[in-house]
Amino acid sequence: MKLRSICAIAACKLTRQALRLLHRGGTALPGKAALLFDPKILEKVSAGMEIIVVTGTNGKTTTCGMLEGALRDAGRPCLSNKSGANLLSGVTAELTCNTTWSGKPKTRYAVIECDEGALKQVVPLIRPKVIVVTNLFRDQLDRYGEVMHTLEEIRTGVLRSPGSILCLNADDSLTGSLALDVPNPVVRYGFDIPTGEQKDPALSDARYCIRCGAPYSYHYHTYAHLGGFYCPKCGYSRPQADAAVTKILKMNQDGTCCRVRLPEDGWTPGTGQGCADSYEMEITVGLPAVYNLYNAMAAVCACAAFGLSAKESALSLKAVHSSFGRMETFTVGKTSLQMILVKNPAGCTQALEYLASAEKPCRVLLCLNDRTADGHDISWIWDADYEKICKDPGLTEIVVSGDRAEDMQLRLKYAGADTGRIRLIREMKEAVSWIEASRTPVYALPNYTSMLELREAVRERTGASEFWQ
Numbered sequence: 322m323k324l325r326s327i328c329a330i331a332a333c334k335l336t337r338q339a340l341r342l343l344h345r346g347g348t349a350l351p352g353k354a355a356l357l358f359d360p361k362i363l364e365k366v367s368a369g370m371e372i373i374v375v376t377g378t379n380g381k382t383t384t385c386g387m388l389e390g391a392l393r394d395a396g397r398p399c400l401s402n403k404s405g406a407n408l409l410s411g412v413t414a415e416l417t418c419n420t421t422w423s424g425k426p427k428t429r430y431a432v433i434e435c436d437e438g439a440l441k442q443v444v445p446l447i448r449p450k451v452i453v454v455t456n457l458f459r460d461q462l463d464r465y466g467e468v469m470h471t472l473e474e475i476r477t478g479v480l481r482s483p484g485s486i487l488c489l490n491a492d493d494s495l496t497g498s499l500a501l502d503v504p505n506p507v508v509r510y511g512f513d514i515p516t517g518e519q520k521d522p523a524l525s526d527a528r529y530c531i532r533c534g535a536p537y538s539y540h541y542h543t544y545a546h547l548g549g550f551y552c553p554k555c556g557y558s559r560p561q562a563d564a565a566v567t568k569i570l571k572m573n574q575d576g577t578c579c580r581v582r583l584p585e586d587g588w589t590p591g592t593g594q595g596c597a598d599s600y601e602m603e604i605t606v607g608l609p610a611v612y613n614l615y616n617a618m619a620a621v622c623a624c625a626a627f628g629l630s631a632k633e634s635a636l637s638l639k640a641v642h643s644s645f646g647r648m649e650t651f652t653v654g655k656t657s658l659q660m661i662l663v664k665n666p667a668g669c670t671q672a673l674e675y676l677a678s679a680e681k682p683c684r685v686l687l688c689l690n691d692r693t694a695d696g697h698d699i700s701w702i703w704d705a706d707y708e709k710i711c712k713d714p715g716l717t718e719i720v721v722s723g724d725r726a727e728d729m730q731l732r733l734k735y736a737g738a739d740t741g742r743i744r745l746i747r748e749m750k751e752a753v754s755w756i757e758a759s760r761t762p763v764y765a766l767p768n769y770t771s772m773l774e775l776r777e778a779v780r781e782r783t784g785a786s787e788f789w790q
């Protein structure tokens with residue numbers, strides 16, 4: 322290994338250690354230091370590793386957690402960037418710090434969460450065996466413009482790594498279209514069945530055919546624009562999934578029991594026609610909500626493409642638990658707090674749906690910031706379906722908090738909430754005192770930076786671990 326690479330590795334490790342001594346998380350800076358010494362360091366430290374990359378709007382972190390569990394259970398412990406450093410610098414930091422001082426990887430396997438915009442920089446360097454694309458929804462308008470732009474970014478990334486197996490959501494017409502113009506082998510996961518009653522969801526980021534512009538029809542819906550879509554004009558339609566949910570048997574706060582169709586072991590991925598040899602089994606996923614079932618199927622499908630047993634991977638989902646603000650549960654005082662990160666209309670509407678089905682009575686904390694990492698444009702709250710919870714008498718009190726608490730208050734007013742039940746508590750520490758004093762369970766729906774703040778305030782009160790640990 323060349324001197325400049327050794328310097329890069331040393332700079333990375335020392336910067337991270339220094340930051341930890343200062344009690345800083347330090348997720349990107351060590352990577353920047355490494356890149357300064359050797360711009361090609363990521364390519365070098367990832368050589369010989371077997372990597373799964375996860376990108377897409379919602380569900381990246383949870384899917385990575387599920388993949389990590391499945392790999393660990395299969396006797397393949399892996400590295401992951403679980404602290405959410407998912408840009409080039411953060412990925413570089415994780416993989417560089419994973420090496421010995423002479424540059425040899427300490428683990429052979431890695432599960433890497435990657436930002437949609439950074440995919441085109443990261444994947445040509447680390448050459449993942451599998452790229453998972455979870456879904457595509459309107460998100461952080463300030464950063465991405467429209468969803469079609471994000472889709473182009475992902476397409477460019479995939480094209481730069483033609484050897485990777487592409488794992489796609491069969492029910493998403495947007496990301497599904499990637500298969501039409503990349504040479505990569507493709508595997509797919511999804512739902513073979515509808516969920517809930519919704520015939521035509523109000524919220525759709527993809528109403529019109531991506532190929533010909535005619536409106537889509539649906540055999541069934543799952544949520545948002547996901548489901549059994551087809552275009553009556555040009556024939557573009559939901560392809561067969563290799564791994565799919567075929568029946569939801571039971572869903573509550575602790576998790577979901579369902580039937581799934583999985584590919585046989587030894588299946589060759591990538592024919593694009595769905596696997597010929599499949600079987601059904603019953604599985605338990607240790608997390609509630611339909612969108613987590615999508616994450617679960619993404620993980621199982623990716624594991625199968627990675628060469629693991631789909632069945633074993635599916636069984637490992639029982640032990641999966643929430644990660645960093647995604648359905649994470651805390652005990653605060655005498656009550657429970659469940660934190661559900663929301664950052665866009667589709668994800669938020671799913672969280673509200675979950676809340677509507679939660680055991681009552683309960684209280685709700687809605688936190689909204691508009692800092693750089695959140696996107697300054699918070700108009701997305703007007704597209705999320707707060708109407709689902711506002712008329713529910715079981716929600717005894719709703720607290721709004723964060724920099725844009727008034728906007729949230731206004732949104733709830735328009736959603737029909739009884740203003741007497743809404744309270745504004747600006748400071749997060751004060752909000753935590755309110756949680757502590759509650760006698761019923763509390764659900765918090767924060768967006769990204771308000772989640773960090775809330776989590777920190779809860780941590781100070783309860784001693785939960787710091788996020789990079």
Ligand SMILES: [Zn+2]
Nearest residue numbers: 530533552555
């Ligand atoms: Zn069409």
